[in-house]
Amino acid sequence: MTxxxxxxxxxxxxxxxxxxxxxxxxxxAREFLTxxxxxxxxxxxxxxxxxxxxxxxxxxxxxxxxxxxxxxxxRGTIIPIVDMRIKFxxxxxxxxxxxxxxxxxxxxxxxxxxxxxVSDVISLSAEQMRPAPSFAAxxxxxxxxxxxxxxxxxxxxxxxxxxxxxxxxxxxxxAVQ
Amino acid sequence: MTIDMSQFYQVFFEESxxxxxxxxxxxxxxxxxxxxxxxxxxxxxxxxxxKGGAGTFGFNEITETTHILxxxxxxxxxxxxxxxxxxxxxxxxAVDVLKMQLAGRQxxxxxxxxxxxxxxxxxxxxxxxxxxxxxxxxxxxxAPVAAMTAVKAAPGASAPTALDPAPVDPSPENLYAxxxxxxxxxxxxxxxxxxxxxxxxxxxxxxxxPGDADVPRRRATDAAAEAAPKTGRRAGDRAEAAExxxxxxxxEKVDQLINLVGELxxxxxxxxxxxxxxxxxxxxxxxxxxxxxxxxxxxxxxSVMSIRMMPISFVFSRFPRVVRxxxxxxxxxxELKTVGEGTELDKGLIEKIADPLNHLVRNSLDHGIETPDKxxxxxxxxxxxxxxxxxxxxxxxxxxxxxxxxxxSRARILAKARERGLAVSDDMPDQDVWQMxxxxxxxxxxxxxxxxxxxxxxxxxxxxxxxxxGSIEISSLLGSGTCISIRLPLTLAILDGMSVGVGxxxxxxxxxxxxxxxxxxxxxxxxxxxxxxxxxVRGEYLPVVALHEKFNLKSNVxxxxxxxxxxxxxxxxxxxxxVDELVGQHQVVIKSLETNYxxxxxxxxxxxxxxxxxALILDVGALVRLSKPELLKAA
Numbered sequence: 103m104t105x106x107x108x109x110x111x112x113x114x115x116x117x118x119x120x121x122x123x124x125x126x127x128x129x130x131a132r133e134f135l136t137x138x139x140x141x142x143x144x145x146x147x148x149x150x151x152x153x154x155x156x157x158x159x160x161x162x163x164x165x166x167x168x169x170x171x172x173x174x175x176x177r178g179t180i181i182p183i184v185d186m187r188i189k190f191x192x193x194x195x196x197x198x199x200x201x202x203x204x205x206x207x208x209x210x211x212x213x214x215x216x217x218x219x220v221s222d223v224i225s226l227s228a229e230q231m232r233p234a235p236s237f238a239a240x241x242x243x244x245x246x247x248x249x250x251x252x253x254x255x256x257x258x259x260x261x262x263x264x265x266x267x268x269x270x271x272x273x274x275x276x277a278v279q
Numbered sequence: 280m281t282i283d284m285s286q287f288y289q290v291f292f293e294e295s296x297x298x299x300x301x302x303x304x305x306x307x308x309x310x311x312x313x314x315x316x317x318x319x320x321x322x323x324x325x326x327x328x329x330k331g332g333a334g335t336f337g338f339n340e341i342t343e344t345t346h347i348l349x350x351x352x353x354x355x356x357x358x359x360x361x362x363x364x365x366x367x368x369x370x371x372x373a374v375d376v377l378k379m380q381l382a383g384r385q386x387x388x389x390x391x392x393x394x395x396x397x398x399x400x401x402x403x404x405x406x407x408x409x410x411x412x413x414x415x416x417x418x419x420x421x422a423p424v425a426a427m428t429a430v431k432a433a434p435g436a437s438a439p440t441a442l443d444p445a446p447v448d449p450s451p452e453n454l455y456a457x458x459x460x461x462x463x464x465x466x467x468x469x470x471x472x473x474x475x476x477x478x479x480x481x482x483x484x485x486x487x488x489p490g491d492a493d494v495p496r497r498r499a500t501d502a503a504a505e506a507a508p509k510t511g512r513r514a515g516d517r518a519e520a521a522e523x524x525x526x527x528x529x530x531e532k533v534d535q536l537i538n539l540v541g542e543l544x545x546x547x548x549x550x551x552x553x554x555x556x557x558x559x560x561x562x563x564x565x566x567x568x569x570x571x572x573x574x575x576x577x578x579x580x581x582s583v584m585s586i587r588m589m590p591i592s593f594v595f596s597r598f599p600r601v602v603r604x605x606x607x608x609x610x611x612x613x614e615l616k617t618v619g620e621g622t623e624l625d626k627g628l629i630e631k632i633a634d635p636l637n638h639l640v641r642n643s644l645d646h647g648i649e650t651p652d653k654x655x656x657x658x659x660x661x662x663x664x665x666x667x668x669x670x671x672x673x674x675x676x677x678x679x680x681x682x683x684x685x686x687x688s689r690a691r692i693l694a695k696a697r698e699r700g701l702a703v704s705d706d707m708p709d710q711d712v713w714q715m716x717x718x719x720x721x722x723x724x725x726x727x728x729x730x731x732x733x734x735x736x737x738x739x740x741x742x743x744x745x746x747x748x749g750s751i752e753i754s755s756l757l758g759s760g761t762c763i764s765i766r767l768p769l770t771l772a773i774l775d776g777m778s779v780g781v782g783x784x785x786x787x788x789x790x791x792x793x794x795x796x797x798x799x800x801x802x803x804x805x806x807x808x809x810x811x812x813x814x815x816v817r818g819e820y821l822p823v824v825a826l827h828e829k830f831n832l833k834s835n836v837x838x839x840x841x842x843x844x845x846x847x848x849x850x851x852x853x854x855x856x857x858v859d860e861l862v863g864q865h866q867v868v869i870k871s872l873e874t875n876y877x878x879x880x881x882x883x884x885x886x887x888x889x890x891x892x893x894a895l896i897l898d899v900g901a902l903v904r905l906s907k908p909e910l911l912k913a914a
Contacts, residue, residue: 126359161782161893163879164830173876173885176892178542181875211875273876 136221140192145257157201185216208263300326311364319356347711351406541868552889591669592620612662622669636738639680647684675789681762687755710851717741750850778862782832792845793898801840825857849903
């Protein structure tokens with residue numbers, strides 16, 4: 103598997119991504135929260151996760167992209183909810199008692215994202231992380247920090263802060279201006 | 280052990296800013312010919328305090344500047360030197376230089392060393408009693424000289440020669456001395472206009488001249504008598520306010536307190552909602568307790584809101600200086616009046632309204648008020664008046680900038696609008712014509728000055744006002760003047776609103792915009808060109824905005840005559856908002872959408888209802904504005 107990844111990666115971008123992953127790892131193990139979207143498993147930095155909730159009582163906002171479901175009241179604060187399944191055209195989009203919302207605290211904002219299910223928190227050391235391939239499935243490669251391997255699972259390690267603050271997500275006014 | 284002083288820097292900067300503001304205010308109110316001992320001492324103390332603070336932190340350049348200023352002030356207060364009006368100008372310039380030096384220390388901005396050196400030298404010269412070098416005193420002297428040349432063109436051949444600035448010491452006192460040698464009528468006019476040109480009615484200044492005529496003295500003392508009670512009274516008010524004890528509290532603490540009170544209001548609303556389903560007779564004591572809780576919560580809320588309220592004088596206080604400098608630069612005579620300085624508004628709004636007001640005042644001065652000769656030719660007093668007025672009205676605060684200048688020219692605005700391809704018609708109501716000046720790049724100025732005329736400012740002003748949740752209206756009469764009125768919500772945090780239902784959603788409409796709600800009769804709703812809809816209300820046709828269309832919702836109501844029309848008014852225009860039903864009236868706590876999300880179109884904020892769900896608050900101004908182009912297109 104290692105050979106496949108290295109062969110597929112272009113020279114300079116692989117070096118950059120490897121450097122980035124290594125620098126980010128800082129030589130120590132980092133903890134990732136893993137969740138499923140469709141058939142794929144993703145991992146995000148656990149420090150960015152505030153809490154995990156169910157899906158309820160979302161107030162819709164007009165004239166917003168379909169993946170922005172609306173806003174909810176989180177103990178007195180109004181936060182937006184985005185549905186990653188709609189955004190990346192993955193999985194079965196339904197809302198029931200099993201639907202999970204991960205509340206993130208990124209770039210000073212609190213945002214909630216709907217995913218299919220949440221697995222566990224995994225520690226990954228630098229050896230277990232690999233640079234990302236330059237082609238992408240649903241997620242644009244600029245948001246992928248790397249690939250993690252645990253047993254037989256492959257985790258797509260996403261830079262969730264960069265993703266949520268990007269103009270793609272249309273969550274911040276940067277997108278408008 | 281060395282203590283890290285940088286943690287105290289912020290306090291020093293804040294206090295110095297306050298002290299400089301105080302110094303500027305005292306200087307502007309100073310009576311040049313009879314400066315009060317108390318006032319001179321107060322000015323001395325502000326300079327001394329800044330010097331001390333700067334010395335503690337090692338800001339040597341500030342210490343030096345304030346030291347020279349302080350020595351000169353010391354001589355003045357000990358009667359070793361006599362105060363001259365040009366000294367006041369130099370002091371005001373020194374205040375500017377100190378502000379620049381402080382900003383340099385605080386944010387690293389550039390400090391013009393030449394300006395600092397100039398002002399220090401000027402202060403030294405004044406302390407040594409040297410007469411003003413023409414360069415430094417030029418701006419102060421030019422205005423009175425210009426005013427006098429304008430007025431004195433007719434009388435006396437001796438007058439023009441006396442007005443040559445070069446061979447004569449241009450300080451006002453010497454000029455008066457020369458002019459009183461001329462005809463009495465010339466002296467009378469001369470004495471009357473210099474106090475106006477320099478003082479703008481703010482100084483109780485009487486020109487001191489040897490052997491002056493009775494007429495000018497009487498007129499001058501009348502002006503002085505009228506101005507003195509005003510300054511005396513103001514000084515008295517300020518002294519009282521300064522003595523009342525106060526505590527310096529960080530804004531974050533106050534905001535935290537307001538948030539907590541907001542949460543309390545929401546919790547109390549939830550309790551009230553739950554209790555409404557309970558048998559009131561059985562649980563009478565519970566109901567009484569809840570009623571008392573509601574009263575207490577409301578009182579607590581009002582008290583806490585008022586902590587953030589500050590009098591608008593904080594904003595108005597900077598304008599005497601702005602008007603003085605700008606009028607001198609434009610060679611116009613302007614008096615600034617302020618009404619309702621004690622009107623309070625939220626601190627956040629005070630900071631945001633300063634810039635728009637500044638722009639409006641500068642506009643009034645530049646385009647509104649005419650030059651003295653034009654005014655005299657039009658039969659007006661050569662001295663124009665700009666009035667800043669603030670007052671409460673309903674749940675809002677209104678701030679007005681009015682001038683008695685030339686007014687807006689409807690014809691010129693319409694012509695300019697046509698030139699730029701904007702949709703206009705000759706019988707547009709005045710209100711709509713005046714609103715055109717807010718379009719970006721719009722200017723009917725013939726000449727672009729560095730003050731205004733480029734057409735950039737009004738657009739930004741309107742955007743800023745709307746950003747605060749306010750609205751701006753203009754009224755004007757050609758030849759008489761213009762009044763620009765800004766309406767702002769009193770608080771940013773709590774709102775009285777009416778909840779309306781559209782489909783499954785609930786929206787809140789701020790009560791201050793609602794005129795009435797009605798159920799239209801089937802025949803009252805008409806279409807225009809098959810596109811826009813209007814509803815007839817007591818003879819008036821109002822454009823209809825259907826909320827379910829604007830927000831892509833499914834309405835529960837089949838026909839428009841089965842729903843409710845809510846008549847809204849904003850910025851002088853009325854609109855009928857179509858909704859399914861009226862739900863209720865509540866006091867809601869405004870929660871910001873922008874904190875974690877961003878500005879949504881047509882929505883000004885969100886709130887949490889009694890059942891814990893989020894309800895969106897409509898931005899009425901935006902909705903009303905949205906309805907206008909529909910009608911204009913259809914027309």
